[in-house]
Amino acid sequence: MTATTEREKTRIETSPKRVRAYLGGAAVADSTSTALVWEFPHYPTYYFPAGDIRAELVPTGRTEETKGIGAAELYDVVSGGKTAPGAARRHPAVADERLHDLVKLDWNAMDDWFEEDELVYVHARNPYSRVDILGSSRHIEVKVDGVTVADSRQPRILFETGLPTRYYLPLTDVRMDLLEPSDTSTACPYKGIAAYWSVQAGGRSHKDLVWIYRTPLPESQKIAGMACFYNERVELYVDGVKQDRPSRLR
Secondary structure: OOHHHHHHOOOEEEOOOOEEEEEOOEEEEEEOOOEEEOOOOOOOEEEEEHHHEOOEEEEEEEEEEEOOOEEEEEEEEEEOOEEEEEEEEEOOOOOOHHHOOEEEEOHHHOOEEEEOOEEOOOOOOOOOOOEEEEEOOOOEEEEEOOEEEEEEOOOEEEEEOOOOOEEEEEHHHEOHHHEEEEEEEEEEOOOEEEEEEEEEEOOEEEEEEEEEOOOOOHHHHHHOOEEEEOHHHOEEEEOOEEOOOOOOOO
């Protein structure tokens, strides 16, 4: 298959959501017909119709390749008294004509992103990804270097499309005396902002081994205030059966 043929098959859909990006307190883009472009296999990227761009786009005279799509013209984004250098790109000459009138904004260069009136973190949400959080009475035991750091029979089990099963445990079932607060935080488009602890066990510190969503997004309220350990880095037992460590980190 040639590169041109591959680019012609870029997966593109129109989102029914109102999507907005802000910079300097002003809307850079505001659209109810945003394109979802699958540059990556696990989630889409927002592309805005050119007519829905509110900010000034200043040509930089530079081009850059967008993987799987082709050459892009780069623009500085000027909005609300701020400038985001090279934060917009257009693809007016690529093989796929559906992309010619669309503008991609660099996610991290914007101050805020909204789907309807709710903040979105990290990247666009995948409409085909699902998060199920189920209460359970399964027995969950977590060991680090042979030390039991959590033992619970009231977990909330989180099933997320394409990712390892996660076990969220009440803090009362966790050895909090072995946990040390971390400055690390991460964000998830489906759950919100997580804070972390390191675990002191086996005579050493295991950095950022546990996380918590203290105020998760509405659809993930069931895990609010509960601790979750990286399956990939601990000994995890479910109903007495030791679990294999998944290979993919979240």
